[in-house]
Amino acid sequence: MGKLKDLFRPKNPGPHPNRKMEEQLRQKYGAFRKLLADNQEVLEIITDLEEKYAGDYIFDMQYLRANIRKLSEKVYSLIHLLNEISNLKYGELYRIHEQIYQELSDLLAKKRKIPVDDLVLSFDRIALDKEESVGGKMANLGELRNRLGLPVPEGFAITAYTYKAFIDYHHLQEEISSRLNQLDINNLEDLIVVSRDIQQLILEKPLPPFLTEILVKSYQELTEKAGREVRVAVRSSALGEDSRLSFAGQYGTILNVSGENIGEKYKEIVASKFTPRAIFYFIGKGFREEDIAMGMGCMMMVPAKAGGVIYTVDPGNPQRPEAVIHAHWGLGKTVVDGTVTPDIFWVSKEDPFRVVESSMARKEKMVIATPEGGIGWAEVPQDLQEGPCLSEKLIGQLGRAAGAIEDHFGHPQDIEWALDEEDRIYFLQTRPLKVFSQKKIPSPQEIPELSQFPVLLETGVMGAQGVGSGPVFLANQERDLVNFPAGGILVARTPSPKWVTVMSKARGIITDLGSSASHMAALAREFRVPTILNTQKASEILAPGLEVTVDATHCRVYQGRIEKLIEYAEEEAVNPFEDTPLFVLFDKILTRIVPLNLVDPTEPDFTPAHCRTFHDITRFTHQTATQEMFSLSTSPLTTPGEALRLDTDTPLEILLIDLGGGINPGFKGKKVKLNQILSWPMQAFWQGVQSMKWPGPKPLDMKGFASVVAQTAAEPGGENRIYSEKSYALLSRDYLNFSIRLGYHLSTIEVLGGSGENENYINFILKGGGATIDRRDRRARLVATILEKLGFQVGQKLDLVDARLIHHPREAMEKVLYSLGKLTVYTKQLDMVMFNEAIVEWSIEEFVKEHLR
Amino acid sequence: MRGKILIVDDELDILELLEMIIAERTSHQVVTTNNPLEVPPLLKHDPFDLLITDLRMPGLSGMDLIREAKTIDPDMPVIVITAYGSSQSAEEAIAEGAYDYITKPFRKDQIIITINRAMEWHAMKKELAALRAQHRPDSR
Numbered sequence: 001m002g003k004l005k006d007l008f009r010p011k012n013p014g015p016h017p018n019r020k021m022e023e024q025l026r027q028k029y030g031a032f033r034k035l036l037a038d039n040q041e042v043l044e045i046i047t048d049l050e051e052k053y054a055g056d057y058i059f060d061m062q063y064l065r066a067n068i069r070k071l072s073e074k075v076y077s078l079i080h081l082l083n084e085i086s087n088l089k090y091g092e093l094y095r096i097h098e099q100i101y102q103e104l105s106d107l108l109a110k111k112r113k114i115p116v117d118d119l120v121l122s123f124d125r126i127a128l129d130k131e132e133s134v135g136g137k138m139a140n141l142g143e144l145r146n147r148l149g150l151p152v153p154e155g156f157a158i159t160a161y162t163y164k165a166f167i168d169y170h171h172l173q174e175e176i177s178s179r180l181n182q183l184d185i186n187n188l189e190d191l192i193v194v195s196r197d198i199q200q201l202i203l204e205k206p207l208p209p210f211l212t213e214i215l216v217k218s219y220q221e222l223t224e225k226a227g228r229e230v231r232v233a234v235r236s237s238a239l240g241e242d243s244r245l246s247f248a249g250q251y252g253t254i255l256n257v258s259g260e261n262i263g264e265k266y267k268e269i270v271a272s273k274f275t276p277r278a279i280f281y282f283i284g285k286g287f288r289e290e291d292i293a294m295g296m297g298c299m300m301m302v303p304a305k306a307g308g309v310i311y312t313v314d315p316g317n318p319q320r321p322e323a324v325i326h327a328h329w330g331l332g333k334t335v336v337d338g339t340v341t342p343d344i345f346w347v348s349k350e351d352p353f354r355v356v357e358s359s360m361a362r363k364e365k366m367v368i369a370t371p372e373g374g375i376g377w378a379e380v381p382q383d384l385q386e387g388p389c390l391s392e393k394l395i396g397q398l399g400r401a402a403g404a405i406e407d408h409f410g411h412p413q414d415i416e417w418a419l420d421e422e423d424r425i426y427f428l429q430t431r432p433l434k435v436f437s438q439k440k441i442p443s444p445q446e447i448p449e450l451s452q453f454p455v456l457l458e459t460g461v462m463g464a465q466g467v468g469s470g471p472v473f474l475a476n477q478e479r480d481l482v483n484f485p486a487g488g489i490l491v492a493r494t495p496s497p498k499w500v501t502v503m504s505k506a507r508g509i510i511t512d513l514g515s516s517a518s519h520m521a522a523l524a525r526e527f528r529v530p531t532i533l534n535t536q537k538a539s540e541i542l543a544p545g546l547e548v549t550v551d552a553t554h555c556r557v558y559q560g561r562i563e564k565l566i567e568y569a570e571e572e573a574v575n576p577f578e579d580t581p582l583f584v585l586f587d588k589i590l591t592r593i594v595p596l597n598l599v600d601p602t603e604p605d606f607t608p609a610h611c612r613t614f615h616d617i618t619r620f621t622h623q624t625a626t627q628e629m630f631s632l633s634t635s636p637l638t639t640p641g642e643a644l645r646l647d648t649d650t651p652l653e654i655l656l657i658d659l660g661g662g663i664n665p666g667f668k669g670k671k672v673k674l675n676q677i678l679s680w681p682m683q684a685f686w687q688g689v690q691s692m693k694w695p696g697p698k699p700l701d702m703k704g705f706a707s708v709v710a711q712t713a714a715e716p717g718g719e720n721r722i723y724s725e726k727s728y729a730l731l732s733r734d735y736l737n738f739s740i741r742l743g744y745h746l747s748t749i750e751v752l753g754g755s756g757e758n759e760n761y762i763n764f765i766l767k768g769g770g771a772t773i774d775r776r777d778r779r780a781r782l783v784a785t786i787l788e789k790l791g792f793q794v795g796q797k798l799d800l801v802d803a804r805l806i807h808h809p810r811e812a813m814e815k816v817l818y819s820l821g822k823l824t825v826y827t828k829q830l831d832m833v834m835f836n837e838a839i840v841e842w843s844i845e846e847f848v849k850e851h852l853r
Numbered sequence: 854m855r856g857k858i859l860i861v862d863d864e865l866d867i868l869e870l871l872e873m874i875i876a877e878r879t880s881h882q883v884v885t886t887n888n889p890l891e892v893p894p895l896l897k898h899d900p901f902d903l904l905i906t907d908l909r910m911p912g913l914s915g916m917d918l919i920r921e922a923k924t925i926d927p928d929m930p931v932i933v934i935t936a937y938g939s940s941q942s943a944e945e946a947i948a949e950g951a952y953d954y955i956t957k958p959f960r961k962d963q964i965i966i967t968i969n970r971a972m973e974w975h976a977m978k979k980e981l982a983a984l985r986a987q988h989r990p991d992s993r
Contacts, residue, residue, distance in 0.1 A: 056960055056961055056962075057959065058961060058964065059867075059957055059959075060864040060866055060957055061864060061866060063957060185911060186912040187890075188891070191890070277886070277887060280863075280887060280888045281865065284863050284911045580873070581866065
């Protein structure tokens, strides 16, 4: 008999199809958990990068490279995992990742191609957009002349492309490279020899005819404009940060050069690229030496009777509102070098550009351009030694220009100027001025005034540093934001990227829950809104309309407006490093990483194609993976041959699929009792369900009968038909994905509660029903209202309720799940009896009174 | 107290940031180089109160530099900064005579505190040496 049975048994049947499906579900769940962990890591790296960017840290390229590599790998992993969960629906993200990664790699490798341009550009063709061609110094000068309309001596710039043309003409690249290739930079003697050889090689080569020609022509144009033979000032204009050391201060400016000497000076500037230090740097760092080019500027020499510098902010006292002018007779070079004691004038940068204070120096010697070329010392005439070297009118003019230049560049500037014999001012150079805050930001204990203000909150973590003041605005839902006042302090229970809509108006954000690695914290830093998270109780303590001051740096909220603190914070906000090449590069890098363009998942642009940064990809994968997981149990499952049944008194048929650790491993059999379930979300939810009496069919009014479906439901025996559909619950120890088909509606609940609150969430959707749409809508509103009371962020449209609760600790989530279980039973078929609005109100009241307290 | 600090790191960025922060927060004078081979001649040419060095550099490593510096001026404190922090290299650096050891990235405050402490330590050492010299029997 046994043998006969064996004949009909299929040979090697393979895994049962449902086993396979369950295995797939488990894999997806595994991928999802990994995705959440990677998501957290990505946000932590982004937070760390932003922290370093704020200017309190000293770091190097190694830090940037290592973190960006790690970030890129993690974001790639997110994409991979999302595709694993979704069956390769989001392949497009790989391409976007590759593109961003490539841009970041290029930035980090500091690849710099010399742009093809004219050999020489006259000053009227130069502005900031030509920086890559002519270097920063000349680009700034062009900006002054052509965008601000300020007087700059006539002149021209020799482009970086000319450098390449010069090297190529003499085939110098090969000779330079062969010398550099043989060099051991660890041998100082060799380094010095190679440096000298290469410099010699450059200096001994004649200028190519095409270069001589264009220099002669450009110089002739200058003399025509001047109407006489002129001397020029030659200024090296380095391209980019890579050649910072190459000048070593020696070739910054060569003054009073005659026309025929320009070519020679040009070669000196080119040769200066090969000082021992510069060679050591670009070889040691693996840069392509040929990509590092030299630019140079030639400008008409101003035969200055006086000159000097303007600092648009007094570096010695940055709090002063005035610009400070240092001036001396003769060329301003002496002031810049510090070889003379200058007159100093503090002048207002605003109309009427008044001189506020001055300090006169005795000026006995000055430097002048000598007739034979070059510069030399001369005696200041006796009658000019004591008095000021600038009139009030001229000081006012300089003050006006200082204000305009600072406004234009958006940053304090260090400006060189010269005054000619006819009292005409010329600007020779402008560059960012490094201003250091003199005062260290005091802690709350160090500001005695603070004791007058009650401290309302002293808990939480900093999301974005700074201080802000304004009236408290409590927001529970996104729709509340419509009334958010400009200058308000947003107080909310949970952080949400949706709060971004008011970030440009907010002076502070405080939440009860959340961490500094959340998407919202990143947005707050981007918008520079002082933010405190995880205060536990801000939404309870802070009354709407109350004027408060938020010190996010020290995680304190005071009652009232504290001007002193706001002033300190304004000083604190200055990052002294922001103009350094490393931070300029960092800034460019962060634009590919940090900005969050995808905020609202319901918006049509929430798609892979709209991901422009790593943060966008992270947000998209996180949100989409959650949605994919959410829909898992509602996707069509075949007859669950192997799935376990929940042993329940309700007429529902619940099938359980264990994703790992959800059911007692020792359990044997087909029907699982609740006490065998180890999944705490399922426990909490189902205990809620069981605590309610299972209601029978609802009484219907005549209108209710009009609905065919409703009629069916009310038929004797209809109840049994309604529950004939199966509901699936996917479980693990701290995960639940449960779709409950209660006849004509479907509610899905998904819960994740890990070790950290940051990832915890409950998603809930309710859709459908058996009654007419108006009744279903009323029930949806009822459910939505109760969910809001439970702390959910809720969206409702007709009979669809879509709710989300995030960042709550496990104990709080258990309570909410218990109530959710009750609510599920309570609202079963409640749509049938939603005759009018009053019933909605009454039912809410009843549920809250009977079941929530 | 105004002292003189020599900083060597092959990363120009670190040199620039360190120079800025020391200028902002202290009155010390700073000399920088990106080439560790230049350090011994610089130290021989001019007395410095403190050497701050990176650990991994082409040419001469931070460890080599500590040894070199100790032969030139045994009392000059050396602070080692490195991106490759490990307890082993820290122990090694301290064993070679480094005053302190800081891992990159570091807070501005942290380096300033370490610099000031090292400078005070150096000043005390000098004072002690001077006192000892005064009280030596042959100086009476």
